[in-house]
Amino acid sequence: MKTHLSDLADAIRSIPDYPKPGIIFRDITTLLGNARAFRRAVDELVNPYAGMKIDKIAGMEARGFILGGAVAHQLSAGFVPIRKKGKLPYETVRIAYSLEYGIDEMEMHKDAVQPGEKVILVDDLIATGGTAVGAVQLLRQIGADVVSACFVIDLPDLGGRKKLEALGVEVRTLVEFSGH
Ligand SMILES: O=P(O)(O)OC[C@H]1O[C@H](OP(=O)(O)OP(=O)(O)O)[C@H](O)[C@@H]1O
Numbered sequence: 599m600k601t602h603l604s605d606l607a608d609a610i611r612s613i614p615d616y617p618k619p620g621i622i623f624r625d626i627t628t629l630l631g632n633a634r635a636f637r638r639a640v641d642e643l644v645n646p647y648a649g650m651k652i653d654k655i656a657g658m659e660a661r662g663f664i665l666g667g668a669v670a671h672q673l674s675a676g677f678v679p680i681r682k683k684g685k686l687p688y689e690t691v692r693i694a695y696s697l698e699y700g701i702d703e704m705e706m707h708k709d710a711v712q713p714g715e716k717v718i719l720v721d722d723l724i725a726t727g728g729t730a731v732g733a734v735q736l737l738r739q740i741g742a743d744v745v746s747a748c749f750v751i752d753l754p755d756l757g758g759r760k761k762l763e764a765l766g767v768e769v770r771t772l773v774e775f776s777g778h
C-alpha cells in the first residue's frame with residue numbers, strides 16, 4: 599500500500615506545551631518508528647535531488663542527523679554534522695543562533711566542506727528558521743555552495759522558509775502544520 603503525504607502528517611505526534619508553555623512540539627519519533635513512513639519521508643526528501651551530483655549533506659544535531667544520514671546514503675553523498683557547541687574535536691567555525699524555544703551555538707569542522715562543493719541542508723523541521731539560517735551562514739563561511747534545504751515539516755506561520763529563501767536558498771518541505 600502506498601503511503602501518502604497526509605499519512606506522513608498523521609505519523610507525527612503533537613505534544614502541547616513542550617518544551618515550554620505555548621509551544622506545540624511536533625514529535626517525529628513516531629514517524630521514525632513507522633518503517634513505511636520513515637522510508638516514504640526519506641524517499642520524498644531525496645527524489646528532487648536525484649542526478650544532481652550533490653557532494654555533501656549537512657545535518658543539524660540531533661534530528662537532522664537521522665534524516666540527513668539516510669538522505670546522504672541514498673544520494674551517495676558525504677555527510678557533514680553541524681553540532682551544538684563543544685562536541686567537535688577538530689578546528690571549527692561557530693555561530694550563535696536562536697530557535698522557536700531558545701538560543702544556542704552551533705559548530706562545524708572548518709574543513710568539512712571544500713570550497714565550491716554542492717551542499718544540501720537537511721533537518722526534520724523548520725520553524726523560525728534560526729537554526730537553518732545559522733547553518734547556511736556557517737557553510738557559506740567555508741565556501742560551500744548551498745543549493746537547497748529540505749525538511750519534513752514546515753511551520754509556515756513562524757516564517758523560517760521565507761528567511762531561507764531571502765538568502766537565496768531553495769526550500770523543500772513535505773508537510774505543514776499551521777499555528778506553532
Ligand atoms: O527553525 P527553528 O526555530 O530554528 O527550529 C528548528 C530546529 O529546532 C529543532 O532542533 P532542536 O534545537 O530542538 O534540537 P534537537 O534536534 O537536538 O532536539 C529542529 O530539529 C530544528 O533543528
Ligand SMILES: Nc1ncnc2[nH]cnc12
Nearest residue numbers: 622623624698723725778
Ligand atoms: N514546534 C516544534 N516542534 C518540534 N521541534 C521544533 N523546533 C522548533 N520548533 C519546534
